[in-house]
Structures are given as structure tokens and as C-alpha cells.
Amino acid sequence: MKTTVEFEKYDFKQAIIRHLHSTLGTDENKANNHAWWKATCAAINEHVLEGLRKTQKKHYINDTRAVHYFSAEFLMGRLLSNNMQNFGVFDDVRDALKALGVELSDIMEEEPDMALGNGGLGRLAACYIDSLATLNFPAIGYGIHYENGLFRQEIRNGKQIERPDAWRDYGNPWEICRPESIQEISLYGYVETKYGENGRIQKEWHPGSIVKGLPWDIPVVGYEGGSVNVLRLWQSQSSDHFNWDVFNSGGYVDAQRENVQAETISKVLYPNDDTEAGKELRLIQQYFFCACSLKDIIRRYKRAHGDDWSRFTEQVVIQLNDTHPAIAIPELMRILVDRAELDWEKAWDICTHTFAYTNHTLLPEALEKWPARMIQKILPRHLEIIYEINHRFMQEVEAKWPGNNDIKAKLSIIEESSEKMVRMGNLSVIGSFAVNGVAELHSKLVKENLFPEFNELYPGRLMNVTNGITPRRWLKTCNPALSELVSDKIGKDWPLYLDKLQGLAKYAEQKIFQKQFMQIKHKNKVALAKEIQALTGIKLDTNAIFDIQIKRLHEYKRQHLNLLHIMALYRRLLENPDYDMHPRVFIFAAKAAPGYKLAKDIILAINKVAETINSDPRVNKKLKVVFMPNYRVSQAEKLIPAADVSEQISTAGKEASGTGNMKLALNGAVTIGTLDGANVEIAEEVGDENIFIFGLTIDDVSTLWDKGYNPYDIYDKNKEVKAVLDWLETDYFTPGEPGALLSIKHSLLEGGDPYLVLADFESYSSAQKEVDLAYRDKQKWAKMAILNTAKVGKFTSDRSIKDYVDRIWKLEPCITGHD
Numbered sequence: 001m002k003t004t005v006e007f008e009k010y011d012f013k014q015a016i017i018r019h020l021h022s023t024l025g026t027d028e029n030k031a032n033n034h035a036w037w038k039a040t041c042a043a044i045n046e047h048v049l050e051g052l053r054k055t056q057k058k059h060y061i062n063d064t065r066a067v068h069y070f071s072a073e074f075l076m077g078r079l080l081s082n083n084m085q086n087f088g089v090f091d092d093v094r095d096a097l098k099a100l101g102v103e104l105s106d107i108m109e110e111e112p113d114m115a116l117g118n119g120g121l122g123r124l125a126a127c128y129i130d131s132l133a134t135l136n137f138p139a140i141g142y143g144i145h146y147e148n149g150l151f152r153q154e155i156r157n158g159k160q161i162e163r164p165d166a167w168r169d170y171g172n173p174w175e176i177c178r179p180e181s182i183q184e185i186s187l188y189g190y191v192e193t194k195y196g197e198n199g200r201i202q203k204e205w206h207p208g209s210i211v212k213g214l215p216w217d218i219p220v221v222g223y224e225g226g227s228v229n230v231l232r233l234w235q236s237q238s239s240d241h242f243n244w245d246v247f248n249s250g251g252y253v254d255a256q257r258e259n260v261q262a263e264t265i266s267k268v269l270y271p272n273d274d275t276e277a278g279k280e281l282r283l284i285q286q287y288f289f290c291a292c293s294l295k296d297i298i299r300r301y302k303r304a305h306g307d308d309w310s311r312f313t314e315q316v317v318i319q320l321n322d323t324h325p326a327i328a329i330p331e332l333m334r335i336l337v338d339r340a341e342l343d344w345e346k347a348w349d350i351c352t353h354t355f356a357y358t359n360h361t362l363l364p365e366a367l368e369k370w371p372a373r374m375i376q377k378i379l380p381r382h383l384e385i386i387y388e389i390n391h392r393f394m395q396e397v398e399a400k401w402p403g404n405n406d407i408k409a410k411l412s413i414i415e416e417s418s419e420k421m422v423r424m425g426n427l428s429v430i431g432s433f434a435v436n437g438v439a440e441l442h443s444k445l446v447k448e449n450l451f452p453e454f455n456e457l458y459p460g461r462l463m464n465v466t467n468g469i470t471p472r473r474w475l476k477t478c479n480p481a482l483s484e485l486v487s488d489k490i491g492k493d494w495p496l497y498l499d500k501l502q503g504l505a506k507y508a509e510q511k512i513f514q515k516q517f518m519q520i521k522h523k524n525k526v527a528l529a530k531e532i533q534a535l536t537g538i539k540l541d542t543n544a545i546f547d548i549q550i551k552r553l554h555e556y557k558r559q560h561l562n563l564l565h566i567m568a569l570y571r572r573l574l575e576n577p578d579y580d581m582h583p584r585v586f587i588f589a590a591k592a593a594p595g596y597k598l599a600k601d602i603i604l605a606i607n608k609v610a611e612t613i614n615s616d617p618r619v620n621k622k623l624k625v626v627f628m629p630n631y632r633v634s635q636a637e638k639l640i641p642a643a644d645v646s647e648q649i650s651t652a653g654k655e656a657s658g659t660g661n662m663k664l665a666l667n668g669a670v671t672i673g674t675l676d677g678a679n680v681e682i683a684e685e686v687g688d689e690n691i692f693i694f695g696l697t698i699d700d701v702s703t704l705w706d707k708g709y710n711p712y713d714i715y716d717k718n719k720e721v722k723a724v725l726d727w728l729e730t731d732y733f734t735p736g737e738p739g740a741l742l743s744i745k746h747s748l749l750e751g752g753d754p755y756l757v758l759a760d761f762e763s764y765s766s767a768q769k770e771v772d773l774a775y776r777d778k779q780k781w782a783k784m785a786i787l788n789t790a791k792v793g794k795f796t797s798d799r800s801i802k803d804y805v806d807r808i809w810k811l812e813p814c815i816t817g818h819d
């Protein structure tokens, strides 16, 4: 990695022009913003690739133990500003471009987001590989090179329209194609049982088709002298050869027609935030990237250790980001037992010292289950292996709980329903040496509610690692003004030692600092207001409270609770034009899964209520509502620095962690939230007086369900709730179309209000009143905002990664020096 001094000798201006000429074949007079962006990327890439080469050489020479982070999603966002910041050359490049008459902020807008993920889970993977590189831990991310990432969202007449996301249409400067590392994997076919010389049963899988995996490497630049690691993403391609002998002449055409075409495997990211179980292509995607990645890992291991498997678990640890890559467990067993011809026991010992699994959700609909029939068809040998794993596991269960068939049925990998299903969560717990939840509260629920018997059977296996976010992207890069103020006060190294933000606490009551801090917030609000006006035409009062809810649209995240409260405020203002409230702007951004009807109806409702309120002169001095289309990482980077209030209002027990909550608090937004996920730990850190907690707790929620919850009781008793729900039924917000927003009311009443929106309404509404009062006391608010930034150092992903390293991965840092 280059030192700052080496960079000082580097002439970015010259390099950018050189790439404009010789890489892009254009010149300063002809170049448009896109060409300037590409030339700038190419100049940065010289350093990226040099760092990559040095890091890989160092890892090779030292034959280091490494973590392999398997994830079906990596939500990377843009890389130019991040890579410049991490090299510490952002200002140099900006000045070089300025001297050429080019504005860096303009050309950065040319970069499409790498949106190869849905939301929190994919963004977590991106933050983790940033921290791994920064902390010099040998690591590689493995995933899928989707041709189309998460859909682009357009809003037409208030409705979400999905458009394909063609992020590579004009080439992606950050990826390197590695045809020399192509892997081939098998699908379909049948299993032959053979008897070896020593009487040993040998299984041979005769696949029905072969698919090629072409790896693309995305370099991951660590902060200031960290390593340059890689994210390796697999693209599927059809293979030249095909096992013709597999089919008898009669079966060929039919069997072929049913098979998924090779090229389609990596075509598109499934757009559900939770899982899409039951889709054959999705299972094939999962197997495809796991099998390619395992082959890649084993090829690298064998280069150093040949056929000696005894050191494999010393060198390799694989982290499964949710159950999406759980099929890697039977795949490694297949390789060890069928190919390397190890005994089952030895192979299982290796497996269960290789894998660790992160659980991301307790929502029953999100716990992956695959029909055994489907696995049988696509991966016939893997189904046999899963049955064998389960058979041996059932003997363990029998030994622990003799004769207890209920426990057996519950813990079995196989669910014996009308259609046999394979439970990927159970497989992951059984096949891993460590299982972690993603926040204290969530991990407690994993132990006590989701997997209590596993916790008894394998004491110590279930643990917690609280999620984190990289402060390089989520403060340093996205909020340069605040970053500079922070550096002035506490020094420049806080991006590496985020606990140092504590040093700001002593200025929380200092008038000058409060003024500086809030002036920056105001400047960020002005910049966002400008962006919003350009994008939506809506004009905002930047002295209003900017109240922001940005996340995937989901009933459990309760955007509709926020909406009902907005409608209640609107009603109060209509009934009493002097209703006392500080002006407030409610900003939403969210994508709904294309097949999730109610989520899309909530987007429609937000847009329709927004149109009505924003064009009603009786209220629009005090109240505005904005729905920002196409939520994504680069948009989050603009919204977060401008937030006064952060909405984290999920039903208690439903949000495993949340990471948006951390990003917003870090940027000085005050949270209004439930005691759910990481909100609990944020409250612990910032103190009860610097957060607005409301609503039912986990215990309240279970008590309420136990005693019987009837949302009509609230509807009948609370006049405001009744009025806003009935309002949705009229055509007030959808002129000429009464009932267009009825599904929301329906789900909250006849539907039984499964996420307790009405039950929490009153508590939420009072907490919002407190927010309003607190904001009007400028000094009180400034102090709260500052203390949020000062006290959330715990949530750096560097701390999360250190927790993983200490408790699970057991890695040593490998510092990349100079040649």
C-alpha cells in the first residue's frame, strides 16, 4: 500500500489526462462527465491494483488463515469516492479535476450503484469486507455476479414500477475478469452406487448438465494503509461439454427442457428482502456460487498442502451470511467423502470446524425450507448426504432426549409435512461450530425461542455479534463537513477508532460547538432539499424538522404507522389551524418486493397522502411529505447527513438488528424507536434522555397476543385512529377512486393487525409530541444530536469484525508492507 508521501509524488492531473487519451480514446475537449468519471477511476485503479497485488503476494507467502464470507448479496453502492477516501487522496483528486475544469461531485454522479443486494443483509456484507481490509485480516468475499441487481424503482401515479437495473451497461471500471480461474459445477442427473475394492460403498454423481462459473474480482480497499482484499463474484456460463450419456434417447428432450439454462443462473437478483423459497432457480443460484467458491478455496489450499486435508480447518473458515449459502455444507461433505474419499466421521469433523452461520431473522416466513423433491432433482447426491447428516444427528438427539419424538420432529433437518421439506436453518446450526445472532436482543431470542434445544445440545455454540457499519462510508465520505468538525475537535484518526467520538461529549453543551454542529446539519438539509426539489419538484422549508424513514418496505417495519400519524397530524391541523407544532417534513424512501401487494399499497398511500398534503395551502407551511424514488446506497448517503429524526419503529421482536438506525445516529439524528433489534443497544449507549423510545416491548407483545388482541377495540375507542382509518376508505386522497387505499385499513382491522400498528399508535403519537417539543428547545436538541454522534462508536463494523475474529474466526492480521 502506498504511503501518503508516495501519493504526494503522484500527479493525478497527468494520470487522468493520460487515461482520457490512452484508455478512453478521447480528449479534454470532447470528454463528457462519463468519460471524466472513467478516466478518474482508471487513475485510482492504478493504485488499487498495485495494492491488490501486494496484498495477495503477502497472503500467498505467509500462507495465512483466511475467512471466506459467503453471501448471496453484497450491496456495495458506488466505489470511486470510497476508494479515494480510503486512499486518503479525495482532496488531491478533487483539486486535480478542478484544475482541469471538472467538478468531482458531478462526475461521481455518473457511477451506477453496485446494487447486488436487497437491503440490510447485503449492506452488512459490504461494511464487513471494508472493515476486514482496513484491519488487515486475510479475507475474501464470495457471491454472485448478477447481471441485473435490485430493480430500479420508478413512481408513476403514486405506484411503484420496477425497471431492470443494468449496472454494467457501459462497463464497470472496478471489476477484473479472471478467466484463468473458471470453475465448472454440476447439476441434475443421478447417483450411482458402486462397491470399491475394499468393500467401501462409493457414490458417483452423474450430472445432467455442467455449468461454468467465471469469476469477477472487485478489489476492496482498506482505509489508510490497510490491505486491498477481493470480493469474488461468479457469473454463470454454459459449458461446452455436456454429459450426453446421462440420458437414454427417449428422455433427452424432456429432461433438457426442464433444466434451467446456464446463462440464466446469474441473470437477476431475487428482489425479496426475506427469502423466496420454492423457486428452483434460486436454489440453483445458491448452489452455483457455493460450489464455485468451495472449488476455488480448495484449489488454493491444495496449491500449498496437496492432498493433506489435516490442515484445512487451520487455514479455512467459512462464514455463512444467513442460510442462503447453507448448501455449501453438504457440498463440502460430498467433496470430502466422494472425491477425497475420507471417512464420513473425518469429513464431518472438518465440516463442523469450517462453517459458522449468522442468523438474520426470526420471521417464520423467512426461514428457508426447500422441498426435498426439488433438491432430489437438482442435487441428488446432496439430498442423500443431507439424509445421512440427519440420520446421525437424530441418534445424537435420541441419546440426549431418549424416546422424545416431539423434540426429534422439531430438530430434524427434514420437516415431515405433506411435502417433505429440508430446513436450511437446522442444517446450518448442525453443520457449524458457531451460530450468531446480530444484536443482543435478537441473539437472546435465537437462543430462547428459535433454537432452545440446539442451545442445550451444543452449549456455547449460539452467541451474539452485534452488527456494525463502516464509519468511512457512513460518516467520513457521506458527511465531509461534519467529519471535518469532528477531526478539528478530537483528531483525525476517529475513522479507525470510533470510540474516540466520546471526546465530543464534553462539547455537547458548549454554545459555539452546538452552533457549528447544527449549522452543518442545516447545510446538509439545504443540499438535500435542493436534491429533492430537482427530483420531485417539492419545495421544503429547511427549518422544519427533517424526519426520515428509509429502509425496505415491510409491514414489520411499519411505514404505515408513520403514515397514520402523519394523517392524524393533518387532521389536527385541519380541525385547528393554530395547532401547535414545529414545521415537519416526513421523508420516506423504500422499495417493496414486486410481489408484495400490501407493501406496494403502502407506497401508493404514502404518495397519495403526500400529494394531498403538499398541495393543501391550509397545512403545507407546517407539514410536508416526500417519497424519494429508487432508494439505494448512494441515495442513503445523501439523506442520512440531513436527518434530524430517525424512524426505527418496527414491532418489538421483528427487526433482528437494523443498521440504518446506526448510520443515522452516527450522523446526529435522534431516534424515535421501539425497543427492538439494535435500538436497545443504541439506547444503552446514548442514554434514555437522548432517544425517544415508545411502544410495546417484546414481553408486552407476547402478553398481548396471549390475552387476545382485537384491533377493533382500539378502532372503537380511539377517535383519531377511527377517523384516519375511515379517511383511507373515502376518495379524499385518491379523487374519483374511493377504496384505492382500503387494503391498509383492511389489514389493520379484519386482518387482525399482525404487526400491532394500532396497539402502538397512541404511544407513538405521544412520543412524536415529545420530539416536537424537544426540537423547539434548540440547545436541548443540539445537545441530543451531538451526544448521538458522540456515543455510537460501538457500532463501527471494525468492532463487529474484531468480535468475529476473537470469538469465531481466530485470524491474525497480515500487514501489507512494501515490496
Ligand SMILES: *Cc1c(COP(=O)(O)O)cnc(C)c1O
Binding pocket: 118, 119, 120, 123, 550, 551, 552, 631, 632, 633, 636, 657, 658, 659, 660, 661, 663
Ligand atoms: C443500511 C441500509 C439498509 C438497511 O436499513 P435498515 O433500516 O436497517 O433496514 C437498507 N438499504 C440500504 C441502501 C442501506 O444503506
